[in-house]
Amino acid sequence: MTTYTLAGLSRYPRFPLLHETTPIERLARLEQHLGPALNGVQLYVKRDDHMRVGGGGNKLRKLEFLLGQALADGADTVITVGGLQSNHARLTAAAAALAGLQCELVLTRQVPRGDADYEHSGNVLLDELFGARVHALPGSVHGLSWANERAATLRAQGHKVAVLPTGGSTPLGSLGYAVCAQEIAQQSQQMGLTLSQVIVPNGSAGTHAGLSAGFAALGLNASLVRSHAVLAEAAVSRQRTWELAQQALALLGSEASIALEEIDVDGAQRGAGYGMPTAAMLDAVRLLARTQGLLLDPVYSGKAFAGMLADVAAGRYAPGQAILFVMTGGAPGLYAYREAFATPSL
Template sequence: MPHDLNHLDAALAAYPRVTLLEGPTPIQKLTRLSQLPELNGCNVYVKRDDLTGLGGGGNKLRKLEFLLGQALAENADTLVTWGGFQSNHARLTAAVAARHGLACELILTPSAVRTDNDFCHNGNVLLDDLFGASVHRLARGVTADAYAAELVTKLRELGKKPFVMPLGGSSPRGALGYAACAAEILHQADALDLRFERIIVPNGSAGTHSGLLAGMTLARSATQITGYSVLADEQQALATTLEKTRQTLHLLDPAAALVESAINVDGSHRGDAYGAPTEAMLEAVRLLASKEGLLTDPVYGGKAFAGLLAAIRRGEFPQGSNLLFVMTGGLPGLFAYRSAFV
């Protein structure tokens, strides 16, 4: 079935958007890694969304293009969001605010599994401060969204115009960024004369997975997407992804239908909790670095890449399969997880 990229492009054009990327991110083949006997003749490619530039790069910038478009359309002067201490979304929201002359309020919550000095003060936390954000560190047990609601009320009383960025940028409006990425991937695959049998992504707040699937659905692409859950357990992640994909697809075309069986979520590499290191993640990060000189983060990409490697090693993909792994960035997180790698 031919792609219907015109339909997708026209649907995306209906929403305000601020360009934050330098252009399409490259698709590169992992040539040395693909030659390993354990990869059973599969061709592994990466979509380099770690190379998005602003603020240290990462997938959240695609979501922020549409969220910032909405914020500026509403004449906002302050961006408010929340996440964990090592939130990539918080870091990039701060960078985007700095680029556009907006104030930024970040609400950061402690981790249930890591309390070491590197985690609490290095990586993304260091960069939040450099970008000039006002950082609110919550005590354990304080609810971030309730704190955010109170903060927004105070800002409005001061005459500010706050705009709340959703957790991970992963509202249906934010997920439009990855519907746009779906179109970008299809254009690039056509130019490379490639057909990807599977696209693999980490699934945290589900916006990246949902946006890609909504975009592929509207473009009538047969490419399957697998998301490796790193935040919620498999069933909860599946339910969230299904609902968010439906909502995003509705924004694009209220008449479009989603086939529920297209949602593919694998929770086998989450580990004990969100952000908890796993042996498979450590091995995957080291393998990608040592064979290809590429760095992926320990919370999202490392676990999803570990899942991809395990699936290939189990023989789930026929020899010659073209597999595309979306590198979502989050590199500063490596420095927050130094003790896990030593």
């Protein structure tokens, strides 16, 4: 039996947020529902929504490293940026509360909506419950620049501030998903499972990058990962993912390399843009909820799951192949999309 271990991880401080390996489960009821249309493909899900802090989600893996470094540097305040309904912002607020750090969120209106559900429900409600100071700004504002200016003000007042970019998708943050790749390799071996594909959404690129870097460093194939772009167009997401993956490999001290051609990003599910609902996303969210009792989110995992279903329907996978969807959390965002789910389709 192969031992899958990323030795390079041990040199980086971590603030524990996961507590345990997230489970891999078979989507048996969904398989039964799809029947012959599934063409014998096996569907599995890794429950990265199944975490104990802040409602769960993939950003916690990144925050283990980002907050670990912030605490090691003596920070007393963390500032991060994102869209108004950012999952990363919500989880940064929750993790900062657990770590005893002050948290400020710089949230820009990236989605053209101003209704009460979007402005005050979902993640925005939770940000405030977790004690974060929220700066809600127009979409024309460059969030990271504004955050750096705010950090300078706080530093002048004597604070030690860590600024985290969108999604926590830095090379260091991406190591959180190198850890996930290690978990998947270990779990699939224990289950006697050979995976043909690992599927994720691609927003700020850190999740895909970390997985590809982790698999490459373990001697596996970086192209095992396929992502569905939900923020930038596919070509931009692919380039950003590749750059982050190489930087994460360097942090791991790995001699492995990843070619741009190994970064598989599909842009067919993006729709009109970030945070904009699609009919396929709405159908995918309803389908998984009604067959498995599991909640996808409307911005990231809903579109990626729709992409996976489209790939299966198009015959991308052969009968008997097993594919793994990484559930990246974000369910609180559903409440901000109440109106979209109130109608059968767009």
